[in-house]
Amino acid sequence: MNREFFCYPVMFNDVKPEETSDTGLIYPGVDTAFKLLLSARFCSAIWSHITDCDETYNYWEPSHYLLYGSGQQTWEYSPQYALRSYMYLLIHMVPAKLYHYLLEPNPVLVFYFVRCLLSVGCALSEVYFYKNVCREFGIHIGRLTLVFLILSSGMYIASAAFLPSSFSMCVRYLSTVAIAAWYGRRYELAIFATAISALLGWPFAALLGLPIAMEMLIHKKEWSKFIKWVxxxxxVILVPMIWVDxxxxxKLVIAPLNIIIYNVFTNHGPNIYGTEPFNYYIYNGFLNFNFVFIGALWAPFGLVLVWLIVPARPRDRLCLSYWYSLAPxxxxxxxxxxxPHKEERFLFPVYPMICLAGSIAIDTIQKLYFFIRTKLSSLHIAYHYLQYTVHITFFAILICSFLGISRSLAIYKGYYAPMEVMIDTNKLGLEREISKDINIxxxxxxxxxxxxxxxxxxxxNWKLQYLRSEFKGQLPQPFLVHENATSIVQPYFNDMNREEPTRYFSLDKCHFILDLDIDIETILEPNYSRLNDNFTIIRSSKFLNSARSHRFFRAFYIPFVSHKFCTYGSYNLLQNIKFKSIPLLLKEKNTKSS
Structure with missing residues (x-):
């Protein structure tokens, strides 16, 4: 921690450098902030589960194919539709390929290696954002933003996710870099980062660059610079991207154009994958950011109240107005x-800005409280508002941080079981001799x-197979074992999410089954764990049964209390008994003979 002002000699905010020493503000420097952010992101890389099946099937599976020659293909990667970019995958898989070439690690180590790379990229973009928030809004708002970035469960979920919406959020998370560069008046970088985010990541992230473009074109009238950098x-981005894809x-493919056409100009768009009510993002936002999200929604009203009620010197003319800077x-x-179609990951690109807006909301509450308190007091209070309202800062950080950590722990304890069981599945190759001559x-x-x-x-030689279930949508199918598999149109793909019966596999041919036992079964979804004559449980982990758990305690983990109000099922790895006795397939290592 230090008191040295590390940003810019001229601050465009309410807390000027000369006031910084008077108010005694203490804040982390850039190096300390980076270490804190990186530590939090590594925790996410290691302990966060995959929250969206789109991440698995549209990014990890084709990446596995690029590295190892096998994996699941979705309809978006069929040449018939070509909605996804291989360029995006290669950016992540080139370092993974180098790691694999040099050390030949276990594939699960490659998985976590990529996640750790994503964490480093996220931490770098966040610390750049923090630095420029301090420049634009002041140290107080900057340090609040940093705390919320580090401890919010939303950032815990999004930071290590292998998704274009995460890529668009935070070097890899380019929208954060673009907004930060805008706050730092580095318009060239802001345009370039927005372009990478939109073209290589998620096309709809271009929306966040609209206020930047408006300021350059309308306010500054820098048309030549804008057009030049566009x-x-x-x-620089499209030429290699089009060539690779x-x-x-x-065939000629412009993936960003294809995904826009599908989502905007088709009759159904993405709504066939389910719709949610208007309050979906409010409920989800509170879970991921608790009162910070409520503050982000309230911030515009707080700013209006401060403007109407509290006498204050105007912001520097070189500074962006609050309305401009928060417009994205x-x-x-x-x-x-x-x-209508809503998903949690759709808000990933603005997660850092939610932390910023929540911090601004707290700052407005402090200003309003200080103003009202001075009006009600018979004595003139000769303090800066931050000194007199330090208790508001303290309780805001304490409550929001506690809820953020509590939510992250609840997610880990409730839903990490699939990762645990699959890590144990990976260890089967070390603990037992499994034949590589036949498909498992x-x-x-x-x-x-x-x-x-x-x-x-x-x-x-382990192959993923699908059993029929109550799910009636379209499932992926394996990439063809062919030199040009990515350019071959496979049959039985559709863009309407229609069920494809060709995906289903026969139960009696399964060597292993991954299944959840929560004492609920149907004809299409029997409880495989209870079929003792056919399967035996070889690995198991606790998994939250949300339907039978208290709504609050399943959402937030309270030590020594939550377990009393939550019910857990068993996430099981099952082995087919009839295959267990075949030595060619599976036999225990004879440790004595070695």
Whole structure:
């Protein structure tokens, strides 16, 4: 910790450098902030489970194919539709390939290696964001933002996710870099980062760059600079991207254009995958950011009240107005809150800005409290508002941090079981001699959406198979074993999420089954763990039964209390008994003979 002002000699905010020493503000420097952020992100990389099946099947599975020649293919990667970019995958898989080439590690180590790389990229972008928030809004708001970035469960979930929406959020998370560069008046970097985020990551992230473009074109009238950098950014990103994707798909492909056409210009768009009510993001936002999210929603009203009530010197003319600087967040809210199809990951790109807006909300509450308190007091209070309202800062950090950590622990304790069981599955290749001459059929039924990826298989001859379940949508199918598999149109793909019966596998041919036992079964989803004549449990881990757990205690973990109000099922790895006795397939190592 230090008192040295590390940002810029001229601060465009309420806390000027000369006031910093008077108010005694203590804040982390850039190096300390980076260490704190990196520690938090590594925790996410190691202990966060995969929360979205889209991450598994649209990113980890094709990445496994690029590295090992096997994996699951979704309809988005069929040359018939070509919605996804292989360039995006290769950016992550090139370092993974180098790691694999040099050390030949277990595939599960490659998985965590990539996650740790994502964590480093996220921490770098966040510390750049923190630095420029301090420059634009002041040290007080900057340090609050840093605390919320580190301890919020939303950032814990999103930071290590292998998703374009995460890529668009935070070097890899480019929207954060773009906004931070804008706050730092580095417009060239802001344009370039926005272009990478939108073209290589998620096309809809371009929405966050709209206020930046408006400021450059309308306020500053820098048309030539804007057009120049748009052309440079588009050329540098699109040319290699189109070349790589066209090579893999075997035809001319512009993936960002294809995904826009599908989502915007088709009759159904993404709504066939389910719709949610308007309050979905409010409920989800509170779980991930607790009162910080409520503050982010309230911040515009707080700023209006401060402007109307509290006498204050105007912000420096070189500074962006609050409405300009926060416009990307509320523009994103406006567009995505109104969309029928809602998913948690759609808000990933604005997670850092939620932390910023929540910090601004706390600052406005402190200013309003200080103003009202001075008006009610008979004595003139000759203090800076931050000194007199330090207790508000303390309780805001304490409550929001406690709820953030509590939520992250609840997620880990309740839902990490699939990762634990699959890590144990990976160890089977070390603990037992499993034949690599025949395919091992690893089956999943209702738990298909929690499968973490083929990186957890002990070897390449383990094949993922699907059992029929109550799910009636379209499941992936394996990439073809062919030199040009990515350019071959496989049959039985559709873009309407229609069920494809060709995906289903016969139960009696399964060597292993991954299944959840919560004492609920149907005809299509029998409790495989109770079929003792056919299967035996060889690995098991606790998994939260949310339907039978208290709503609050399943959402937030309270030590020594939560277990009394939560019910857990068993997440099991089952082995087919009839295959266990075949020595060619599976036999215990004879440790005595060695």
């Amino acid at each position: 052309i440079i950014s588009g050329t 066209s090579m893999y798909y075997g 967040l509320y523009l994103w809210f406006l567009v995505f809150f109104l969309q 059929n690893f089956c999943i039924g209702k738990e298909w959406h929690r499968f973490p990826s083929s990186f957890f298989f002990p070897s390449n």
